[in-house]
Amino acid sequence: MLRSIEVDSPRQLDSPRQRVTVTLRVNGQEYHLLLPARTTLLEALRENLGLTGTKEGCGKGECGACTVLLDGRPVNSCLMLASQAEDHDILTIEGLSSQENLDPLQAAFIAYGAVQCGYCIPGTLMTAKALLLINPRPSREQIQEAIAGNLCRCTGYEKIIEAIQSVSSQ
Amino acid sequence: MRDFEYLAPCTLSEALQLLAQEDVHTWPLAGGTDLLVRMKDGSVKPGRIVDLSRVAELNGISEEEGIIRIGAMTRYSEVASSPLIQAKAPLLSEACRQIGSWQIRNLGTLAGNLVNASPAADSVPPLFALDAEVILANHRGERAVPVALLAEGPGRTCLGKDELLTSIRFRPLPEAAVSFFLRAGQRRALAISKTSLAFTGILDDRRSTWKEVRIALGAVAPTVIRAHRAETYLVGKPLRRKVLEEAAAIVSEEAKPITDVRSTIEYRRLVTGNLLIQGLWPLMKED
Numbered sequence: 001m002l003r004s005i006e007v008d009s010p011r012q013l014d015s016p017r018q019r020v021t022v023t024l025r026v027n028g029q030e031y032h033l034l035l036p037a038r039t040t041l042l043e044a045l046r047e048n049l050g051l052t053g054t055k056e057g058c059g060k061g062e063c064g065a066c067t068v069l070l071d072g073r074p075v076n077s078c079l080m081l082a083s084q085a086e087d088h089d090i091l092t093i094e095g096l097s098s099q100e101n102l103d104p105l106q107a108a109f110i111a112y113g114a115v116q117c118g119y120c121i122p123g124t125l126m127t128a129k130a131l132l133l134i135n136p137r138p139s140r141e142q143i144q145e146a147i148a149g150n151l152c153r154c155t156g157y158e159k160i161i162e163a164i165q166s167v168s169s170q
Numbered sequence: 171m172r173d174f175e176y177l178a179p180c181t182l183s184e185a186l187q188l189l190a191q192e193d194v195h196t197w198p199l200a201g202g203t204d205l206l207v208r209m210k211d212g213s214v215k216p217g218r219i220v221d222l223s224r225v226a227e228l229n230g231i232s233e234e235e236g237i238i239r240i241g242a243m244t245r246y247s248e249v250a251s252s253p254l255i256q257a258k259a260p261l262l263s264e265a266c267r268q269i270g271s272w273q274i275r276n277l278g279t280l281a282g283n284l285v286n287a288s289p290a291a292d293s294v295p296p297l298f299a300l301d302a303e304v305i306l307a308n309h310r311g312e313r314a315v316p317v318a319l320l321a322e323g324p325g326r327t328c329l330g331k332d333e334l335l336t337s338i339r340f341r342p343l344p345e346a347a348v349s350f351f352l353r354a355g356q357r358r359a360l361a362i363s364k365t366s367l368a369f370t371g372i373l374d375d376r377r378s379t380w381k382e383v384r385i386a387l388g389a390v391a392p393t394v395i396r397a398h399r400a401e402t403y404l405v406g407k408p409l410r411r412k413v414l415e416e417a418a419a420i421v422s423e424e425a426k427p428i429t430d431v432r433s434t435i436e437y438r439r440l441v442t443g444n445l446l447i448q449g450l451w452p453l454m455k456e457d
Binding site: 015017018020036037038040059060061062064067070073074075076078079080081083084127130145146148149150 | 173210221277
């Protein structure tokens with residue numbers, strides 16, 4: 001059963017015509033929001049729902065730090081208006097683990113030392129999750145191709161790829 | 171981003187009515203992968219956004235009476251994974267599979283790529299090589315325009331203020347056709363092409379000479395262009411390496427690139443011709 005939550009919006013200086021009411025389904029929970037129409041999905045997640053695991057890097061779809069899953073498929077949440085995400089199921093990094101249990105991908109990232117500064121990791125994990133959802137045993141090339149839109153400036157990707165591979169071969 | 175009014179019509183006629191209203195500076199929103207970036211940097215300041223994602227008529231890929239139709243809101247990832255496109259216009263699915271990143275391909279649309287009118291748009295050379303046409307509609311009616319006439323320059327199209335590109339149409343390639351799309355960029359993902367080339371060709375019954383050829387070049391002119399002289403040269407010619415090298419030299423001449431942050435005139439000219447050689451080399455017979 002979905003729990004419904006009303007979320008107060010901060011006071012805005014926009015006119016009523018520039019506001020939208022949006023219902024977002026995030027990590028299995030439904031939220032009703034009143035937002036300025038210009039609010040991106042990323043802003044709504046972070047500022048209005050307090051789900052700050054999803055990061056903003058470049059803000060123009062090049063780095064992938066803002067990656068969330070929309071109906072199981074990775075998208076840049078910085079390039080979507082919150083309104084466009086209505087009627088879709090959104091999964092963020094906060095929804096990847098259940099209770100105290102890390103997702104196997106998260107555990108593998110820790111075990112393989114795939115995390116350094118960590119800023120790109122929530123986005124990379126979401127893309128990796130989407131890959132394993134459609135292809136439980138991807139090849140190294142398929143992993144590389146899948147995460148090509150998630151830039152990491154620390155790790156050199158090697159340990160990230162190994163971590164994803166370790167889960168896929170389980 | 172500046173404030174704007176947001177409307178999400180559910181039918182095409184509602185959307186076209188909204189675009190016909192002249193009181194507000196209105197922009198249609200498709201995938202948003204270009205428009206939102208431009209709204210954030212302030213180079214586009216719409217007063218009203220008409221989100222097309224709920225308009226069912228603009229979705230989907232179909233084949234009817236020998237014509238393939240791709241709705242304007244079809245995402246790159248859908249084009250890339252469509253069995254119909256893979257079978258009957260494989261170069262278009264190859265191109266869509268290489269655009270941006272997985273995240274971008276799940277948002278961006280074919281129509282957006284066309285209307286954005288970047289000469290480096292990767293889905294456009296295949297549509298030139300397929301001799302596609304686009305349907306432009308406003309609240310009064312619609313017109314069909316050859317894809318080669320849509321873009322008039324970088325970022326400029328023949329689209330009227332109240333017009334929407336609603337679908338893309340082309341004839342499927344015959345089963346025996348030769349086709350490919352190749353590009354060169356700084357890296358495989360997310361890099362804007364330095365140059366790209368799309369090819370469709372039909373061989374004679376003995377599969378020894380070219381009967382029909384179309385070659386389209388991206389990122390080497392103010393718009394995507396056809397390499398007409400190279401096409402004419404190849405028709406009637408055999409599958410020989412010397413012929414191919416000559417055709418590639420003509421392609422290099424027909425390319426009219428500029429030097430910019432991504433590449434130089436000299437590199438783009440040479441590599442554009444080389445893309446033709448790369449794509450057709452496996453078919454060539456010893457000289």
